[in-house]
Amino acid sequence: SQxxxxxxxxxxxxVGSPLSLECTVEGxxxxxxxxxxxxxxxxxxxxxxxxxxGQISSEVPQNLSASRPQDRQFILSSKKLLxxxxxxYLCAWRRTRNSYEQYFGPGTRLTVT
Amino acid sequence: AQSVTQLGxxxxxxxxxLVLLRCNYSxxxxxxxxxxxxxxxxxxxxxxKYTSAATLVKGINGFEAEFKKSETSFHLTKPSAHMSDxxxxxCAVSRIQGAQKxxxxxxxxxxxxx
Numbered sequence: 001s002q003x004x005x006x007x008x009x010x011x012x013x014x015v016g017s018p019l020s021l022e023c024t025v026e027g028x029x030x031x032x033x034x035x036x037x038x039x040x041x042x043x044x045x046x047x048x049x050x051x052x053x054g055q056i057s058s059e060v061p062q063n064l065s066a067s068r069p070q071d072r073q074f075i076l077s078s079k080k081l082l083x084x085x086x087x088x089y090l091c092a093w094r095r096t097r098n099s100y101e102q103y104f105g106p107g108t109r110l111t112v113t
Numbered sequence: 114a115q116s117v118t119q120l121g122x123x124x125x126x127x128x129x130x131l132v133l134l135r136c137n138y139s140x141x142x143x144x145x146x147x148x149x150x151x152x153x154x155x156x157x158x159x160x161x162k163y164t165s166a167a168t169l170v171k172g173i174n175g176f177e178a179e180f181k182k183s184e185t186s187f188h189l190t191k192p193s194a195h196m197s198d199x200x201x202x203x204c205a206v207s208r209i210q211g212a213q214k215x216x217x218x219x220x221x222x223x224x225x226x227x
Contacts, residue, residue: 046214049214051213088154094213100145100162100215101147105156106156107154
């Protein structure tokens with residue numbers, strides 16, 4: 001069976017500090033990978049998605065970047081956090097054949113102070 | 114472009130009552146449709162999906178949804194609400210072609226009154 005992991009689960013960082021959130025998927029190969037953000041009381045905003053190693057598509061111009069150094073690893077980064085980067089960050093994956101639903105990880109709660 | 118509208122950001126029902134969460138979609142091509150549930154501080158869990166087979170789709174936890182093309186709707190129902198159903202529910206649409214992304218509604222928070 002497939003499993004998706006995210007870490008850390010919670011993070012409190014000061015404004016201007018760097019960020020690295022990691023997501024890994026087990027039990028599948030060549031998945032599509034996604035990063036979403038949920039601000040408090042709001043819906044899901046797609047930030048980045050990737051269809052393969054080194055292939056990143058950005059949905060929203062912002063203070064964040066993403067990388068996919070390995071097939072089942074997806075990293076969300078920032079060089080300098082802003083207060084507005086606070087939120088709940090969700091990673092998701094999708095099979096690339098005969099499937100359109102996405103499966104979500106447990107999320108990372110980021111608070112920028 | 115695809116879009117999803119969830120009518121009602123908050124829905125409150127009594128335990129044992131019918132649950133009805135509304136979702137309307139806009140798509141220029143036949144869509145794939147999904148309902149997800151999110152409990153506090155957790156990720157989203159797939160409840161059910163419509164992928165152009167049967168129009169009445171049964172999911173987990175006793176939920177079901179009916180695809181109505183003429184009404185462009187995909188409403189989520191459950192005959193009898195349970196306290197454990199209290200959560201946020203999201204409807205989502207995906208295109209069949211180039212279906213790499215999901216478009217989510219804004220979510221409906223379901224509260225169950227004892």
